[in-house]
Amino acid sequence: MKVVIPGGTGHLGRVLSRALTGQGHEVVVLTRQAAGPEPGVRHVRWDGRSAGPWTREIDGSDVVVNLAGRSVHCRYTRANLQEMLNSRVDSARIVGGAIARAARPPRVWLQMSTATIYAHTFDAPNDETTGTLGGDEPDVPAYWSFSVDIAKAWEREQRLADTPRTRKVALRTAMVMSPEPGGAFTMLLRLTRLGLGGPVAGGRQYMSWIHEDDLVRAIAFLVERDDLSGPVNLAAPEPLPYREFLRALRTAAGAPAGLPSAKWMAAIGAFALRSDTELLLKSRRVIPGRLREAGFEFGYPSWPAAAEDLVRRSRGRLAVG
Numbered sequence: 001m002k003v004v005i006p007g008g009t010g011h012l013g014r015v016l017s018r019a020l021t022g023q024g025h026e027v028v029v030l031t032r033q034a035a036g037p038e039p040g041v042r043h044v045r046w047d048g049r050s051a052g053p054w055t056r057e058i059d060g061s062d063v064v065v066n067l068a069g070r071s072v073h074c075r076y077t078r079a080n081l082q083e084m085l086n087s088r089v090d091s092a093r094i095v096g097g098a099i100a101r102a103a104r105p106p107r108v109w110l111q112m113s114t115a116t117i118y119a120h121t122f123d124a125p126n127d128e129t130t131g132t133l134g135g136d137e138p139d140v141p142a143y144w145s146f147s148v149d150i151a152k153a154w155e156r157e158q159r160l161a162d163t164p165r166t167r168k169v170a171l172r173t174a175m176v177m178s179p180e181p182g183g184a185f186t187m188l189l190r191l192t193r194l195g196l197g198g199p200v201a202g203g204r205q206y207m208s209w210i211h212e213d214d215l216v217r218a219i220a221f222l223v224e225r226d227d228l229s230g231p232v233n234l235a236a237p238e239p240l241p242y243r244e245f246l247r248a249l250r251t252a253a254g255a256p257a258g259l260p261s262a263k264w265m266a267a268i269g270a271f272a273l274r275s276d277t278e279l280l281l282k283s284r285r286v287i288p289g290r291l292r293e294a295g296f297e298f299g300y301p302s303w304p305a306a307a308e309d310l311v312r313r314s315r316g317r318l319a320v321g
Contacts, residue, residue, distance in 0.1 A: 002061045004106070006030040006046070006095055007068025011182045012112075012215075016065065017041050019216040028057045030068070049090045051097060058095070059102040063223055064166075065110045066095050069154075072147075081146050088154045096161025108167045108223055111158040115174040115208050115235055115286040117151035120144070122204060125239065127289030128172070128231050144282060155231065167229050169222050174235035174286055177306060178212035179314040189314060192246070192255050203243025205283035208235045211300035211310070218288075221296050228294060235286045238302045245303055252307035 003020055005013055008029035020027050021040030029035065030046045046054040048068050058064060068091035070084045092111060099105045118126040119134035126132060134148040155170045177185040210218075218234050240248075250256070288296070300306035 001063065002026040002028070003063045003065060004028045004030065004057050004061045006064070006066045006091055007048070007112075008041075008065075009033070009035045009043075010067065010071065011178070011180055012176060013067050014038070015176070015178050015180050015212050016067075016216060016219065028061070030054055030057070048087060049094065051094060055098040055101070058098040058106065060104045061106045063108050063110065064095060064099065064106045065112075065219065066091060067112045068092075068095075069112065081143070081150070085146075085150045085153060088150060089157050092154060092157035092161075096158060096163060099163045099166050100161060105163065105166045107165075107226075108169065109158070109161075109163065110169050110171055110219060110222060111154070113155050113170045113172045113231070114147075114151050115172050115233065115284050116147050116282065117155070117172060118284065118286055120205075120282050121285055122206065122283050123285075125285045125287040126233075127287050128233055129289060131286070140282070167226065169229055170231045171219075171222075172231050172233045172235075172286070173215070174208035174210050174233070174239075174284065176212055176215055177209050177310055179310055180212070185310055186314070188246075188249060189253060189311065192249050192253050195255065203241055203246065205242050205281060206239045206285035207242050207245040208239040208284040208286040209245070209303065209306075210234055210236050211298075211306045214298050214300055217299065218291060218296060221291070221294075225294060228290065232290050233286050233288045234291075235288050236298060236301055236303070236306070237287055237292060239285050239287065240303055248304040249307050249311075251304070252311040 003025055005017065005027065007013065008017055009031045013029060017027050017029060017038060027041045029041055029043050031043050032046065032048055035043045044054050044057055046052060069088040072084065095109070099109055117133055119132040120137045120140050121132070135145045158168055158170060161168070175184050179185060214236065215234060222228055222232060300309065
């Protein structure tokens, strides 16, 4: 199977490429910058905005997984938010155009989206059918709505693409937990080992997450299931409050305590890490309704077992390094 991954040089792209090549698939990564060698992966240049020779890789491929878009791990300035929007919408538009023009289009186009599209809530969990989309919640920073607008525009661009021979799935992805460098888990584990893994702003906000193995397996499941299209939540079935999430991580890491952080402390920390407090303070309570209904079984449905596995893998990486 030939899989084309626009924007596949980032954290998720490396996780997915390694899994796919390990299964014997041909992987082509579309990238804006020169990338280091990856076993079994072929890199092809594109600019993420316009058609070019890269479109030949789409024609005749089996699957496209579009991960392209500016990283959310940055300060949420007006300029950065606009670049997040433009990079996601532009890439979805040109990928859709390449698929529409292909003589032999891929059978499925998986488009990255985000669980952030759902409302900030402490109440009922959000699935794809009954979930409430965000953007107008009271008592949250006004700029949080821009993240929701980005997600909606991202999905809308895929939905409007004229690709009748290609099934389309929007991957509403929760926080992916992986020992791969550069991801959220490595940052959280580092803070935990430094004694800083305590609840933030009380820790009532929900954390939706997914283990990297389940992410890879869910993507393979969606490739094979011709009856599934539209939005699909990629999230473990057991989201939990942030304080409980961090308590389980401290237990797995052998960290006896974690210093709690007030909201103003989180703001300072986010500034120092060149990130934004929305990633910590927004309550994302998302569950995988459609995956579960379709019969997908999670290898890591609960966080404590997932945390133990990820910490063990992280130690293995350190030992190898």
